[in-house]
Amino acid sequence: MKKILLSFLMLFLSTFFSFAQQTTGVEMADQMRSSGKIYVVIATIVIVFIGLAIYLFTIDRRLKKIEREN
């Protein structure tokens, strides 16, 4: 009897835990944020974008030179 009661209790508790997980369980990259590794990603993207922007600016400048010659 005791065993059955205990197992019922366990069953009840396990469903309780699984429900608890469902309510908060939308997975987000919180670990990446808390460990600060997200900044590595940001740094990479920003560097790539700044590089492309500088590239565009140099094209702009070269074009200006050619326009002046024409």
Add this chain to the structure above:
Amino acid sequence: MKFIYQSWWKVLAVVTIIYTLVAGLTFHVPTLPILHETIRNLYFHVPMWMAMLVIFSISVWYSIKYLRTGQEAYDLIAVECVNTGVVFFIFGLVTGMIWAKYTWGEYWSNDPKQNSAAIAFLLYCAYLVLRNSIDEEQRRAKISAVYNIFAFPIMIVLIFILPRLTDSLHPGNGGNPAFGKYDLDSRMRVVLYPAFIAWPLIAVWIATLRYRIRLIENKRNTL
């Protein structure tokens, strides 16, 4: 048209995009099932379409201006705008496909939004092919201007209206709520709206660079 030689708006666009890169990855987003962190794609996928829309609108504007005045420069602006717009079209399609893979399960699930976007893409490819198939300059300019004016509303209908009328997985279509419903707290807007302004500016910048090159080439060819 003096502003295309100025750089303040180019710097503004670059700084704004750097802000959206940083803020887009760090600021708060709603926690939603299926989407998880990919909701941040909103800051980078949707502005591509915004840039495409703005640059195609400019193209139509100058096509109309060309038909009214017959000035060759307007035709050149229209072409280079389409050339740049097509690039952003590809960016939008590819980023959408990647996002779809991780939320809808397939890169291409023949969703109405995807299919009609692909048709609209072919529509603009046809514009570029049409241009290259006509040798005489004035005829080319006139025909492609007329085509461009007709292609634009068809593109709008294909991408933004028809998918709304059927069942689509894409947010904002076929009864699905758009993301406007999720970011009611406005915390996503502080990133999304600057991106909506900055990416079109980048597209305009690239288009003006191409237009200026085209002007020089044109001058050389006529000499």
